[in-house]
Amino acid sequence: MAGDTTTLEGGCLCGRLRYRLERVKSAYWCHCTMCRRASGSAALPWVSMAREDVAFISGEPAIFESSPGVTRRFCGHCGSPIVFDMAREADVDVTIGTLDDPDRVSPTHHIWVSSALHMARDLGEGLPRYDGERPSDP
Ligand SMILES: [Zn+2]
Ligand SMILES: [Zn+2]
Incomplete structure (x- = not known):
């Protein structure tokens, strides 16, 4: 991942926000309670980027300050x-799930596992899996 010069693009669900990333530095899963609430998901995968390598190319994001200096x-x-930005850090994070082609990055580690939900520790390993919708009961 380090030194990757690939340009990646992504956007929000409705398409109003579009962004472009240069040089992904790393990718990881976050299990903290803040990411859980912000996403509504059991855990949230992110790419870490130098702030200047993240550009919004259409739309203006809304901003929520979740703690002082953290937006x-x-x-x-x-x-x-889309973006997690801690003002005192050089890097910002961007949600992998909003990339156009999320499989181009691979998380290499997990953080805040001390807060991880049981369901997210093994991502439901052993549960039945269906290619699409769950077939209706016979
Ligand atoms: Zn949108
Ligand atoms: Zn987090």
Whole structure:
């Protein structure tokens, strides 16, 4: 991942926000309670980026200051979480799930596992899996 010069693009669910990323530095899963609430998901995968390598190419994100100096940028229309920005850090994080081609990055580690939900520790390993919708009961 380090030194990757690939340009990646992504956007929110409704398409009003579009962004472009240069040089992904790393990718990881976050299990903290803040990411859980911000996303509504059991855990949230992120790419870490130098702040100057993240550009919004259409739309203006809404901003929520979740703690002093910590902002989360999201689509004010459809709600997709996009950027986590801690002012005192050089890097910002962008949600992998909003990339156009999320499989181009691979998380290499998990953080805040001390807060991880049981269901997210093994991602439901052993549960039945269906390619699409769950077939209706016979
Ligand atoms: Zn949107
Ligand atoms: Zn988090």
